[in-house]
Each structure stands twice: as C-alpha cells, then as structure tokens.
Amino acid sequence: MSVQGLSPHGLNLKQFSQEFRAKTGPALLSSLDACVRCGVCAESCHYYQADPRPEHVPAYRAEAVRRILRTQDPWTRWFPGWFGAEPRRGRSDEEMLRALGDVIFGTCTQCRRCTLSCPMGVDTGTIVRTARGVLARHGLIPEGLKATVDAHLKTGNNMAVSREDFLDTLQWMEEQLQSDTGDPQARIPVNKQGARVLYTLNPREVKYFPLTILAAAKILYAAQEDWTFSTEAWDGTNYGLFSGEDDKAAEIARRLEAEAVRLGVQEVVMTECGHGYRSFRWEGPNWLGHPYPFRVRSFVELMAEYLDSGRIKLNPAANSLPVTYHDPCNLARNGGIIEEPRFLLSRAVREFREMTPNGKDNYCCGGGGGMLAMTEYSQRRLQAGQAKARQIAASGARVVVTSCHNCVDQLNELNRHYQLKVKVHNLCEIVADALVLAKAQRPAASGAAAQDA
Amino acid sequence: MVLPILVAAAFLFSLTALAVRLRPALALRKPDFSRPRGSAAAGVAYAYSIGMLPWTKQSGREHALAYVRGALFHVGIFLSFAVLALTLTPWLAGFPAGQRTGVALFLAVTCLAGLLGLWDRFRQRNLRALSVPEDYTAIVVVAAFVGLAAAAVRWPGLTGLFQAWSAWLLLYLPFSKLRHVWFFFFMRYFYGSHFGHRGVLPHPRMLEAR
Ligand code: SF4
Ligand code: SF4
Numbered sequence: 034m035s036v037q038g039l040s041p042h043g044l045n046l047k048q049f050s051q052e053f054r055a056k057t058g059p060a061l062l063s064s065l066d067a068c069v070r071c072g073v074c075a076e077s078c079h080y081y082q083a084d085p086r087p088e089h090v091p092a093y094r095a096e097a098v099r100r101i102l103r104t105q106d107p108w109t110r111w112f113p114g115w116f117g118a119e120p121r122r123g124r125s126d127e128e129m130l131r132a133l134g135d136v137i138f139g140t141c142t143q144c145r146r147c148t149l150s151c152p153m154g155v156d157t158g159t160i161v162r163t164a165r166g167v168l169a170r171h172g173l174i175p176e177g178l179k180a181t182v183d184a185h186l187k188t189g190n191n192m193a194v195s196r197e198d199f200l201d202t203l204q205w206m207e208e209q210l211q212s213d214t215g216d217p218q219a220r221i222p223v224n225k226q227g228a229r230v231l232y233t234l235n236p237r238e239v240k241y242f243p244l245t246i247l248a249a250a251k252i253l254y255a256a257q258e259d260w261t262f263s264t265e266a267w268d269g270t271n272y273g274l275f276s277g278e279d280d281k282a283a284e285i286a287r288r289l290e291a292e293a294v295r296l297g298v299q300e301v302v303m304t305e306c307g308h309g310y311r312s313f314r315w316e317g318p319n320w321l322g323h324p325y326p327f328r329v330r331s332f333v334e335l336m337a338e339y340l341d342s343g344r345i346k347l348n349p350a351a352n353s354l355p356v357t358y359h360d361p362c363n364l365a366r367n368g369g370i371i372e373e374p375r376f377l378l379s380r381a382v383r384e385f386r387e388m389t390p391n392g393k394d395n396y397c398c399g400g401g402g403g404m405l406a407m408t409e410y411s412q413r414r415l416q417a418g419q420a421k422a423r424q425i426a427a428s429g430a431r432v433v434v435t436s437c438h439n440c441v442d443q444l445n446e447l448n449r450h451y452q453l454k455v456k457v458h459n460l461c462e463i464v465a466d467a468l469v470l471a472k473a474q475r476p477a478a479s480g481a482a483a484q485d486a
Numbered sequence: 487m488v489l490p491i492l493v494a495a496a497f498l499f500s501l502t503a504l505a506v507r508l509r510p511a512l513a514l515r516k517p518d519f520s521r522p523r524g525s526a527a528a529g530v531a532y533a534y535s536i537g538m539l540p541w542t543k544q545s546g547r548e549h550a551l552a553y554v555r556g557a558l559f560h561v562g563i564f565l566s567f568a569v570l571a572l573t574l575t576p577w578l579a580g581f582p583a584g585q586r587t588g589v590a591l592f593l594a595v596t597c598l599a600g601l602l603g604l605w606d607r608f609r610q611r612n613l614r615a616l617s618v619p620e621d622y623t624a625i626v627v628v629a630a631f632v633g634l635a636a637a638a639v640r641w642p643g644l645t646g647l648f649q650a651w652s653a654w655l656l657l658y659l660p661f662s663k664l665r666h667v668w669f670f671f672f673m674r675y676f677y678g679s680h681f682g683h684r685g686v687l688p689h690p691r692m693l694e695a696r
Contacts, residue, residue, distance in 0.1 A: 058514035060676035066507070067666050067673040070616040073545035073552060087615030096616060108507070108661055116661070117618025150545040152553075153670055154533065154677025315684060318519035328521065337692065369523050369685030372692035393686050394544070 044171035045126040050105035052167045053098070056279075064160055065099060067153040068092055074157075077150035079396045080140055080413075082420035089140065091147035095157045097136040098164045101129065134173050137161045139410045142402030142417075143275070144362040149393060166277025174276055175407040181272045182281050189288070190268035192236035202239050203262065206247045213247070214254060214470060221250050224296070225261035231298040232260050232332070233269030233289070233313075235306040235438040242438075248465035249304065252336060255468050256344040260302075266292035269303045271312035275403030279320055286317035293327050300328035302335050305459050307361030307437035308401065311368055331364060333436045336464055337373035340380060347467040352382040354456075356463070357430035359388065359421065359444060360395035361437035369393075374436055374460055381467040382432075388424040396420040398435075400443025415450050418443060422451040436460045489649040490574045496656035503660035504668045522683045524691055529682015533674045537687065552606065555599045562596020563628060563667075565589070566635035570652050573638060573645050586639050593636035600629040624662050631655050 057065070074091045075081050081089040100119035103109055109116035119129060143158035151157075168174060185191040190199075200223070207221040222228060232253070238245045253260050266289045273282025293301050303310040314329040339345040358378060364370040371392045378385050388395070399418035404410055421444070425433055433444055433455050444457045518526075540546025540553040569589075572578040581589075604625045607613045631651055638648035659665060681687040 054510070056514075057511050058516065059508065059511045059672060060680070062508065062511035063669045063672040063676055067669040069663060069666050070613070070618075070621055071552070071556065072610070072612045072616055073549040075612055076548050077544050087612045090612050090616060092616055115619045115623075117620060148677070149681075150543050152538070152543070152545060152556075153666070153673045155673065156677075315520045318521075319516065322516075322519065324519045324521065365690075366686060367684065369690045371690035376692060390544075392690065 044130060044168070044173065046101060046104050046129065049130060049167055050102050052170070053102060053163060056163050056166070060156070061159060061163060064095070064156045065102070068095060068099075068151075068155045069153070070096070071152070074147040074151050074155075077147045079142075079144075079146070079399055079420045080417045082396070083416045083418070088136075091141075091151075091157045092155070094136055094141050095155065095160045097133055098160050101133055130168065130173060133164065134168050137164050137168070138175055138178070138403075138407060139413060142362070142397050142399060142404055144397035144401050145366055146362070146394070146397060149366065162274075162277045164277070165275070166279060169276045169278050175409060177406040177408055178272060178276050178403045181403070181406045182276050182278065182285075185268060185270070185272065185285055186281060189266065190236045190239075191270050191272060192240055194236050194239050196264055199239055199264065199267065202243050202246070206243055206250060209247050210250050210254060213251060216254075219254050221246075222261040224264055227297045228259050228261035229299050230258055230260035230335075231293050231296055231301045232262055232304065233301065233306075233309065234262070234267050234304050235270055235309060236268055237438050237442070238304065245305075245459050245462060248459070248461045249332060251465045251468060252339070252345060252461060255470055256339040261296065261298070263292045263296060265295075269306055269309035269313060271309060271317075272403055272406065274308050274312045274316060275406075282312065282316070283320035286313055286320055289313060290317070290321065290325055293325070298327055300330060301325075303329065303331050305332055305436040305438065305461055307363030307440060310370075311363035315368060331368070331370055331436070333364065333370055333373050333377070333460060336461065337376050340377060345464075346469040347377075347380040347464065348469050349381055349383050349467060351467040352432070352463055353384075354382075354431040355384040355386055355429060356382040356432045356434055357386045357388050357425065357428040358391070358460075359398060359425075359433055359435040359440055360392055361435055361440045362395065362397050362401055364436055365395055366393045370436075374434075377460060377464055378434065381464050386428045386430050388428050396424060398440050398443045398447065400439045400446075405439055405442055414443070415446060418447040419451070422447045422453060425453050425455060426451070430455065432456045432458060432463075434458050434460050434463050489646055489653070492653045493570065493574065493649050493656070496653040500656040500659050504665060507660065507665070508672075518680075518683055520683070522685075524682050524685030524687075526679040526683040529680070529687045530675055530678035532682065532688035533678025537678065538674075552603075555602055558596050558599040559603060559628075559632075562593050562599065562632045562635075565593060565596070566632045569593075569635045569639055570649070573649060578639070578645075579642060590636040590640035593632055593639065597629050597632040597636060600625055600632060604629070620662060624664050627655055627658060627662075628664065 070092055072090055078089060078091045087093060100117055103116055103118035104113060141161045143162055145158040148154060148156050181191045184193045203221050210219045211217050271282055271285045273285055303313060310331045318324050358374055398421040399414050404414045435441060441457055441459060448455055448457060536542060546553050607617055607621060634648040634651050637644045685691045
C-alpha cells in the first residue's frame with residue numbers, strides 16, 4: 034500500500050532530504066546517527082507485539098527515513114548501497130516517497146515507547162513526525178488527516194462544529210447541571226473576562242459525548258472554580274502534531290494562546306485529550322518560539338489538585354465495578370502525568386487493578402498518531418491494539434478508564450473487536466459520579482452512569 | 487615514529503569530521519520554552535546512570551544476552567583505545583608479562599563477543615532485515631581492532647600493525663555507523679534532558695503545583 038493523498042508536486046528525494054535536514058537540530062541528528070540497528074527495541078512497539086515481523090521493529094520506520102536521506106548524504110553517497118541508501122529498484126522519486134509515506138503514516142503512532150526502551154534513546158517517533166511534515170507540505174498526506182487539520186484552521190475546530198451548535202450544547206448541559214445539582218444558579222460560563230481558568234474541549238464531546246462536558250462542569254462547580262469556555266477558541270486538539278506540519282500546528286496553538294491572553298485567564302486547562310495536552314502544553318511554546326504568559330495543565334492534574342486540597346470529595350461506593358486505567362501515551366510517557374489519575378481513582382472507585390506494564394511503560398492502544406483520522410489504516414489500527422486488548426483482558430477489570438478521547442474511541446473499538454465486555458470511560462466521568470456534593474448540590478448520574486444508560 | 491603520527495592525525499581527522507557533521511544541527515538548537523514539570527538535570531543524570539542499566543528497560547530484560555555481549559564488546563573497544571594510547575608512550579612495555587597476558591586474554595574474549603554479534607546479525611531475521619552491508623563490515627573492522635589490541639599487548643612486535651589498523655579505523659569512523667560512539671553521548675543527554683524536563687524520568691511527580 035502507498036499513501037494516496039494529493040500529488041507531491043515537485044517533491045523529489047533531494048528536496049525531501051534538504052527539507053528534512055533543514056528541520057534537523059542536534060537532538061534529531063543524534064537520533065539519526067546514534068541507531069546501531071541492534072533491533073532490541075522490537076518488542077517495545079505495539080505493532081510488533083501484534084504482528085512480530087521485521088517491518089514492525091521501530092528502527093525499521095526510522096531506517097525507512099534514513100535510507101531516503103542516505104541517497105543524498107554527501108558523506109556516504111559514493112557508496113550508497115554499502116551504507117544503506119534506499120535502492121531505486123526502477124521506481125521514480127515519487128513512488129519511493131509514497132512508499133515511505135505508507136510506513137510513516139501507516140505504521141507508527143508516535144507513542145515513543147521505543148525511545149524509552151532503546152539503549153541509546155533514539156527518538157523514532159520524532160523522526161517519523163518530521164518526515165510526515167515534509168511529505169505533508171507537498172500534499173503527500175492521507176486525506177482524512179489533512180482534512181482534520183484544515184477543518185480546524187478553517188472553522189476553529191476539527192469537526193467544523195458551528196458556533197450555534199456549540200452554544201446550544203453548552204446551554205443544554207447547563208440546564209442539566211442545574212437539574213443535577215439542584216442549584217438554579219449553576220452556570221457553564223462562556224467568554225468570561227478575567228476568569229481564572231479557560232477550559233478547552235475535544236469537538237467529539239460537543240458532537241457525540243456532551244455528558245463528558247457535564248461531568249467536567251459538575252467537578253468545576255463542586256470545586257467552586259472560576260472558569261469559562263471561549264466561543265473563539267474552545268477546541269484543544271491539534272492534529273498538526275500528527276501531520277508534522279509545524280506551521281499549521283503553531284497557528285492552531287497561537288489562536289488558543291491569543292484567546293487565553295484576551296480573556297486574561299491565569300491558566301488554560303486542557304480537556305482529557307492526550308494529544309491536545311501534549312501539543313499545547315509541551316510542543317506549543319516551541320512551535321511558537323516563546324513561553325506562554327499563563328499556565329497550562331491537563332484537567333487530570335486540576336482534578337487531582339482539587340481532591341488533594343479538599344476542594345472536592347469523592348465516594349468510591351459510587352463506582353463498585355473493578356476498574357483499570359489506560360495511560361494515554363501523550364499524558365504519561367510524554368507528559369509525566371502518571372500518579373494523578375491513580376490518586377483520583379484510589380478515591381473514586383472501590384477496586385482498582387493495574388495493567389502490566391503501565392505508566393510511562395504502558396502500551397499504546399493504537400489510536401494515537403492520528404490513526405483514527407486515517408481510515409485507510411483502520412485494519413492495521415485494530416490489529417495494533419491487540420497488546421492493549423490482552424492487557425485489559427488480563428487485568429480482569431470491568432471498566433477501563435482513560436484520559437484521552439482518541440484512546441476512548443480506540444478502546445471502544447477494541448472492546449467490540451476483541452469482545453472484551455468492558456465499559457470505557459473518561460476519568461472525569463468516574464470522578465463526577467463519585468462526587469460528594471454539598472447539601473444544596475444534589476448528586477445525580479451525569480458521568481459514567483449516564484453514558485452507560 | 488611515522489605510525490604514531492598517523493594515528494594522531496587520524497584521530498584529529500575523526501574528531502574534526504564528527505564536529506563538522508554536528509555543526510549545522512547545532513545552529514538549530516533552541517531552548518525548550520515549555521514550563522518544566524521535572525528537572526532536565528535530574529533526567530540527564532538518570533540517563534547516564536540508572537537509565538543505562540539493562541533491567542530498567544524492556545529491551546534489556548528481553549535481550550539480556552545481547553546486552554551482556556554488547557556491553558562486553560564495548561568495554562573491549564574502550565580498553566583497546568586505552569591500549570592504543572599506551573602504545574604511543576613507552577609505558578606499555580613496562581607492564582609485567584603476566585598482567586599483559588591477562589589483559590590480552592580479556593580483550594580476546596570481548597573480541598569474541600563482538601564476533602558473536604556478527605553471527606547474530608546473520609542469524610536473526612529482524613537483524614538481517616534491518617542491516618545494511620556496512621553493519622557487517624563495521625563489526626569486522628572493530629573486532630579486528632580489538633583483536634589486534636590483544637595481540638599487541640601480548641606480542642609487542644605487532645604494535646605497528648595495531649597502530650596502522652587503528653589509524654584506518656579512525657579515518658573510517660566518521661563515514662560509518664561507528665560514529666554512534668560520539669552520538670551516543672549526545673543522544674543520552676538529549677533523551678535525559680527531554681524526559682527529565684517533562685517529569686517523566688527519573689520518576690513521575692504528582693501535582694505540578696507543589
Ligand atoms: S532504535 Fe535503538 S534499540 Fe532500536 S535498533 Fe536503533 S539503537 Fe537499537
Ligand atoms: S513510536 Fe510507538 S508506534 Fe512508533 S515505532 Fe516507536 S513504539 Fe512503535
């Protein structure tokens with residue numbers, strides 16, 4: 034299979050190499066030159082776990098990029114075959130780059146589990162992302178991924194949800210919040226100047242899972258937070274992370290930054306969206322070339338702080354089924370958020386069971402890297418989720434909790450495909466169900482229980 | 487006298503070539519503008535210490551033999567460079583014969599470890615698929631270097647041959663995968679500072695606010 038997408042007009046091996054090198058700082062150069070092709074990273078990749086063939090060894094993806102670069106490397110191009118340049122085999126430059134596109138878009142979720150396992154620390158995920166960016170710049174990118182990035186830039190969110198639909202959903206959830214808490218004054222604030230927290234969403238919450246908005250609103254209400262949504266920049270996702278297009282990713286981050294500054298908030302809190310968190314919290318300042326004048330946290334961190342400081346109280350009896358937690362790669366391995374969800378679950382559920390391995394060593398569920406937007410790779414994605422499915426089954430849990438909307442979608446698909454017979458929920462739904470509200474705040478099912486219903 | 491000068495010149499060439507390779511990338515070095523959650527310095531310290539222990543990684547646990555074999559080979563390589571430095575001084579001849587034989591035997595064992603790696607590269611499907619022709623020759627060149635170091639320690643008459651091979655190795659190194667010897671140290675630094683900054687390594691921290 035090779036990537037279809039648009040025609041890579043004018044892109045040849047030389048240009049690919051030049052553009053890739055132009056993005057190569059010392060860390061990336063070290064990743065290119067430090068790999069010894071020892072192959073011991075094989076088992077760290079969920080693709081390899083599901084289908085152990087050489088093409089699924091992490092180094093194979095990075096080598097696919099290196100092999101193209103070696104065709105143009107002035108240090109080795111006198112003996113290209115000897116030093117491992119990609120053989121032409123009668124193919125045009127475009128055919129060779131399309132084949133590369135299939136490897137880097139179709140067989141890597143940029144989860145970076147292999148990086149932690151590599152004795153050198155080679156960052157295959159970043160090599161893959163950088164190469165994706167060069168191909169994408171020339172139109173050689175799966176249509177679904179391109180459309181997702183473009184929709185965000187064009188409409189302000191990646192699912193092209195209209196302003197009216199967004200506001201209607203918020204109003205509906207506000208009514209629900211008032212009914213659930215018994216407090217007619219309970220609000221879902223919008224465009225509140227000077228609020229302490231600007232809260233972001235994943236558009237799938239507005240479109241398909243509004244009850245996660247209600248769950249978050251209930252927790253923020255219980256903590257008596259001073260918060261707001263923005264109608265101008267509410268989508269916390271950023272598929273530029275997956276397409277590798279730094280300029281587009283930077284523009285998406287810039288809009289959210291500008292809105293946070295305009296509203297004068299002290300912090301931006303990212304909804305439970307792994308890649309959105311990673312994009313805005315960690316990569317955004319570097320795409321933009323400056324630090325933010327406000328703080329950025331995941332909602333998971335904020336909830337943990339509320340619980341730790343006594344601003345919310347939880348009753349584990351509300352969640353009696355055995356629960357396990359799937360660490361989203363972009364929160365745990367790429368952001369260090371490992372203890373917070375466990376702290377929350379230790380107070381929100383009766384029985385918690387760890388998967389093995391977990392935390393920074395968790396297996397990717399297979400839904401990262403923009404895979405859910407690239408339907409041509411659906412079968413591979415489901416197969417690559419096998420390691421995660423095995424972990425879930427082995428845990429014996431009946432509920433899988435995670436803190437990422439892409440992970441929720443993938444885990445739900447794995448649930449059906451591998452017949453795991455579990456329920457999948459965002460962490461905030463479980464926390465919302467366990468909330469012990471003050472007298473005036475009557476508890477009612479709004480999180481996991483309501484989603485199940 | 488010609489050979490020691492050749493070795494020194496080859497060494498300088500090697501270092502210069504590697505610096506030239508790194509230089510354009512250094513121009514793109516930027517600070518990390520994201521607010522730290524952990525400590526980059528602690529991450530670097532971890533990456534060069536505990537983080538290198540095989541049991542801290544899945545790869546080390548699942549490929550323990552390959553790790554031991556590789557570690558042994560690399561100890562031999564560094565020891566051979568020490569031997570090379572000693573051959574450029576009058577001190578090597580001053581070591582007692584028993585000690586020299588012991589070192590030679592140890593180097594021979596590490597050379598064998600390297601050759602076993604070559605055997606694995608032929609034998610294992612994944613390694614065959616990943617390998618380029620230079621992977622095989624690089625091991626041969628380095629195993630010969632270690633083997634000749636052993637021979638030169640035991641039989642000083644072979645010092646000239648060892649030095650000549652060393653000069654060739656140093657000239658070849660920047661063009662070969664062998665340059666990982668240099669990039670390994672950079673890689674561990676970037677790895678440690680990146681994941682340390684994000685609070686992933688050495689251990690996760692809860693509640694960033696504190
Ligand atoms: S990425 Fe690391 S573990 Fe994998 S082959 Fe390269 S050096 Fe070995
Ligand atoms: S980053 Fe993840 S998906 Fe990509 S090669 Fe490494 S382990 Fe596999």
